[in-house]
Amino acid sequence: MISQELNDKITRVGSGTPAGNLLRHYWQPAALVEELHASLPVAVNLLGERLALFRNDLGHWVLTARKTRSDEPIVYYPNADQIQILDDRPIYPAVEKNGVIFAYLNDSDPPDFPNFDCFRADESHVFAFKGLWECNWLQALEIGIDPAHASFLHRFLSDENAEDHYGKQFRDKVIQTNIPITHVLREYHCPEIDVEETNYGLKITALRHMNNGTTHVRITNQIFPEAICIPLSQEMTITQWHVPIDDENCYWYAMFTSFGEPINKQLMHAQRLKEHELPTYAPKKNRLNNYGYDPLEQKTQTYTGMGMDINVHDQWAVEGMGAIQDRTREHLGRSDKAIIRYRRILRKAIKALEMGDRTALPMHNNDQIKSIVGPLSNDTIALTDDWSGVSHRADLKRRAACSWDASIL
């Protein structure tokens, strides 16, 4: 339980708010490159600001404020000729990184980009997509750093054949085994959770001790302030930001990164277009159609009855908490370790900015930022005594075989 005042402080993102000020000290995903094929400028609604994205005279991407109608919807994609740029407003820099335009909504010098895999991989090995969730960004992020929820919310009552797993979460087999991840999550639902603070945020380890002296190890990460990096399959990870459009809506921006073959982007795009409307990237399953809930499916196939796409489960869970989760009624418990640890970093960073100390923010030291690589993110099954070594070696092996420079030394 936190007071309304503290909840406002960590959730609201408008200009001049504490959390909004913090997010304005980090590069924010602003648009997918695939959205820029029509003519420019393109409308971008970000952190409560109504902006337009275009190229300046030097050919660099920039954003600035645009004229807004009072009845304009919050998710709004007008044609270029309907966008009127306002003069004398701050011009924000933007850069393109492997399919995503990142913007820095601040006058101060932006920090460098860390050497995360999604940024340094070849373009052929990264696929980017986004989706709309109608809720505050923080609850969208916090579900992604709770390793326990996957055993319930994403429970599949039987294990599908893994042939059709490409580009889908929790559908592969664990590396070097024949065990489907769906089996592990379902049968071992009480993970031991370990959280370690790192120079980029948090490394979150979920250990599911199985009954034959082995342990399933799933390593995920919180990348400060609002991203996660998690395994998708044996060859892919997802780095996903939860970017506020305003206080009550956000986009997830995902950069799927392959350590193996170049990504079949056409297939992954088609899979996701089946579930989303353009140009808003709004999910076709949503509150209005009860997220596609089917009682028969719930009885026989899935925990939620909302289909096989785990994104819909998460969307239902976080939108169901209300536009901004009421944390005055929340009772966190021990399995919320990563959320507790994350909020501590978040509050510390907000306080540091209130004291005027930018240097205390994570990833704000440009001397060190290029040395931030990885992060490690995988699923392995190991003898319980050596789970850490097995997970680490599996990561090194995958990196060594990678066609782009994935080294972490």
Add this chain to the structure above:
Amino acid sequence: MGCFNLVNIIPIEAKPFEDFVDGYFPLAVTLAHLLERRRFESALMVIRVAPIMDIPNLESMAPVPLHINPRYSGQIDWLVAAVHRPQPRLSAVISGWAQWHWNDILRGKVSRLPYSLRLAEPAYVRGVGFYPGNLHTCSLGYVRPVNTSSSVAVSTPNANPSDSSVNIEQFDTAECLCWNLNQKHFLEWFDRTTVQPWGCPYTPNVNNGSTELLLIEQRCADTWDAFISDTKAFT
């Protein structure tokens, strides 16, 4: 080093730790649970940026309300406390310093936190824990002296003459940080302009012979780095 009463400096068994405490119970109960779970006699611990509440007229073991009221909520920005649990009590004895704010500004700047204080959500805690033994201290209970080398020692006016058999030669008093353990019961407002939290190096003016100090060798900085930097994070 001749000006110190070295008999009173006794290396003790100490373990750095990090943990999550559940909150919701009164802080003294919550921290007693932590000591119990880790088999510690006592600990020096630090909590940062943690939401708090002080619910009027709520029995210590009664369930907390489902909903927090702004009148009794706030945040600890920084807290360093010596915590020990005299058996068979259920709650810990806490002494230390903190900086905090209440949402209700009418509550004003009182100089001490109430005994009924609770963490409003689970919190991450860093600290150094001490195991039960026969060395009697004022603020850490009965802790365990060690004959082998330890990077942590206690300087206590309580030490009795037989404790002087403990070998302190390996403990480098010239290169250590000293935390003043002589605090009033529970948690006082910490004012950086009047209080020096760490003495460094060990100096006579931090110890007039009646003060209890915790000493941590600086050469072990790696082990203690995160904890020590948290203890210095007051404003």
